[in-house]
Amino acid sequence: MASSTTASLAASPAFTFSASTFQKLHPTEYFRKFVSQGVRPDGRLLNSFRPTTVHQGVITTANGSAMVRIGGTTVVCGVKAEVAEPKLDAPDQGYLVPNVDLSPICSSAFRPGPPSEQAQVVSDQINRVLKESNVLDLKDLCIEEGKAVWSLWVDVVCVSYDGNIYDASLTAVMAALANVRIRKPTYEEGVVKVSGVDNTDEDDNSSFKLKLARTPLSASFVLFDTSLTLLADPNFAEEAISEGQISITIDEQGKLCAVSKVGAATTSLTSMRQCVDRARERSQELRAIMNQHQ
Amino acid sequence: MDRKRVPGPELSVAPLVEYPVGYKRWTPLEEKRHDLKRQTEDMRPIYLKTGLINQANGSAYIELEKTKLACGVYGPRPAKKLGGILSTKGTLNCEIKFATFSCAKRRSNVRVLLESDGFGSCLAAAITAASVALAHAGIEMLDLVAGCSASYIQIGPNPASISSRTSSSKARGSISTQIFMDADLEEEKYEQGAIVLAYMPSLNEITHVLQSGKAEGSTISKSVEYCVEACNKIYAVMHHALLESINENKEAL
Numbered sequence: 029m030a031s032s033t034t035a036s037l038a039a040s041p042a043f044t045f046s047a048s049t050f051q052k053l054h055p056t057e058y059f060r061k062f063v064s065q066g067v068r069p070d071g072r073l074l075n076s077f078r079p080t081t082v083h084q085g086v087i088t089t090a091n092g093s094a095m096v097r098i099g100g101t102t103v104v105c106g107v108k109a110e111v112a113e114p115k116l117d118a119p120d121q122g123y124l125v126p127n128v129d130l131s132p133i134c135s136s137a138f139r140p141g142p143p144s145e146q147a148q149v150v151s152d153q154i155n156r157v158l159k160e161s162n163v164l165d166l167k168d169l170c171i172e173e174g175k176a177v178w179s180l181w182v183d184v185v186c187v188s189y190d191g192n193i194y195d196a197s198l199t200a201v202m203a204a205l206a207n208v209r210i211r212k213p214t215y216e217e218g219v220v221k222v223s224g225v226d227n228t229d230e231d232d233n234s235s236f237k238l239k240l241a242r243t244p245l246s247a248s249f250v251l252f253d254t255s256l257t258l259l260a261d262p263n264f265a266e267e268a269i270s271e272g273q274i275s276i277t278i279d280e281q282g283k284l285c286a287v288s289k290v291g292a293a294t295t296s297l298t299s300m301r302q303c304v305d306r307a308r309e310r311s312q313e314l315r316a317i318m319n320q321h322q
Numbered sequence: 323m324d325r326k327r328v329p330g331p332e333l334s335v336a337p338l339v340e341y342p343v344g345y346k347r348w349t350p351l352e353e354k355r356h357d358l359k360r361q362t363e364d365m366r367p368i369y370l371k372t373g374l375i376n377q378a379n380g381s382a383y384i385e386l387e388k389t390k391l392a393c394g395v396y397g398p399r400p401a402k403k404l405g406g407i408l409s410t411k412g413t414l415n416c417e418i419k420f421a422t423f424s425c426a427k428r429r430s431n432v433r434v435l436l437e438s439d440g441f442g443s444c445l446a447a448a449i450t451a452a453s454v455a456l457a458h459a460g461i462e463m464l465d466l467v468a469g470c471s472a473s474y475i476q477i478g479p480n481p482a483s484i485s486s487r488t489s490s491s492k493a494r495g496s497i498s499t500q501i502f503m504d505a506d507l508e509e510e511k512y513e514q515g516a517i518v519l520a521y522m523p524s525l526n527e528i529t530h531v532l533q534s535g536k537a538e539g540s541t542i543s544k545s546v547e548y549c550v551e552a553c554n555k556i557y558a559v560m561h562h563a564l565l566e567s568i569n570e571n572k573e574a575l
Contacts, residue, residue, distance in 0.1 A: 100376040102375075111335055132417070133394040134394070140417060211337075223340055
């Protein structure tokens with residue numbers, strides 16, 4: 029085998045590269061070769077998503093939790109309920125605080141220290157989806173008006189990063205929120221108490237679940253090359269060479285909750301429409317996966 | 323104010339947990355473990371897997387029932403030159419991070435620990451996972467390092483259980499100190515002291531001992547023995563996980 033390769037090398041005047049060397053030297057050209065044939069290097073079609081799993085209730089120290097894997101991307105979301113004083117201008121509303129942490133453990137692209145730009149953007153996107161789509165009525169989190177409310181700390185930790193962090197994080201957040209159980213509190217003279225007895229019954233009255241008005245789930249695409257070809261569910265390598273990114277967030281009734289398009293100067297209306305159509309299908313798929321593990 | 327995170331209330335506290343009258347919490351009096359399936363010398367079952375973080379050069383995930391920990395190794399990469407001085411030594415940077423939801427009280431933003439149940443066992447699990455992740459990254463080491471923890475917990479006074487124990491000659495009065503291997507959080511609340519031991523099983527060498535709290539010399543030396551024994555068991559698990567990762571690689575090729 030080795031001898032035949034050397035022979036062919038000697039025979040051809042031009043350099044020959046192995047595929048992996050070619051990928052490192054000219055990542056865009058390497059991708060272009062695949063994309064022109066309608067496939068991607070990892071064997072996916074242009075509009076297919078990676079295998080996805082959702083597991084709820086993986087963390088027992090949290091009030092609600094979920095682990096989501098989309099291909100090589102793994103995120104864990106934990107929701108913790110704590111007691112806080114309400115804001116003066118909203119005495120009967122609780123807090124819902126989502127944050128995404130992209131720590132150096134999940135990829136060498138992230139450095140230790142304060143949240144990176146990307147982490148800030150994803151946190152903000154999720155925050156806006158939750159707030160502006162009225163996913164949760166913050167009045168449900170009231171314990172005693174003007175005195176005490178629940179503060180839900182929704183923290184997403186990325187364990188393994190391989191692109192498309194927004195879809196993974198939002199799915200994990202929604203699955204974790206659906207999984208939340210908070211013990212019914214009693215308020216007495218400035219002190220909030222909950223019962224410490226473990227009651228594992230599903231339908232017991234000592235704890236309550238959150239009433240989610242809707243479950244927005246997203247589908248992301250990148251625009252590749254000057255032709256702005258759409259690639260669904262980009263992995264790390266595809267994100268790195270993309271021109272721009274489109275994320276469509278849709279609730280269970282097929283209504284748009286958020287649309288974001290960044291980079292790549294302009295996009296045609298038809299490709300936006302394609303994205304929305306594909307995102308509709310994808311969010312239904314995701315919802316099915318979520319319910320299957322519930 | 324932190325402008326890089328979504329802001330929440332400035333002060334929030336976990337609610338007070340109240341137990342009804344007559345509710346029995348676990349105490350070490352009856353010489354039983356918090357987890358009734360375990361004996362004092364038993365560890366929690368370990369689940370260990372390599373290669374879950376695909377961007378990392380090496381990675382390991384370890385689960386001791388409720389304690390869950392992921393470890394990633396990045397490198398080796400060229401060291402930054404310090405003022406042009408060439409060093410023949412490499413550096414190993416180590417970072418441990420608790421997820422905010424990993425403990426009973428939310429940890430504000432301080433390798434990712436996903437969930438913790440007991441602090442000694444946490445550190446021990448971190449040592450084990452880090453060592454497996456380094457091996458998975460193909461970094462040459464003297465040996466794998468296994469970590470193990472134990473707590474010293476006074477049991478009694480409970481005359482019935484003391485008299486039934488014939489093996490315990492150390493019972494002074496009605497109180498005796500028992501070594502609980504791999505204690506969980508509920509058990510750690512009652513501990514007098516604790517030991518975390520890191521050990522290289524095939525070289526039969528101890529790399530690290532962290533002992534805190536008070537205990538008699540004999541108890542400590544006994545606990546070291548127990549830990550070494552447990553480390554040998556952990557080593558088998560580590561070995562198995564690494565072999566499995568090699569087999570998976572072969573299949574992938």
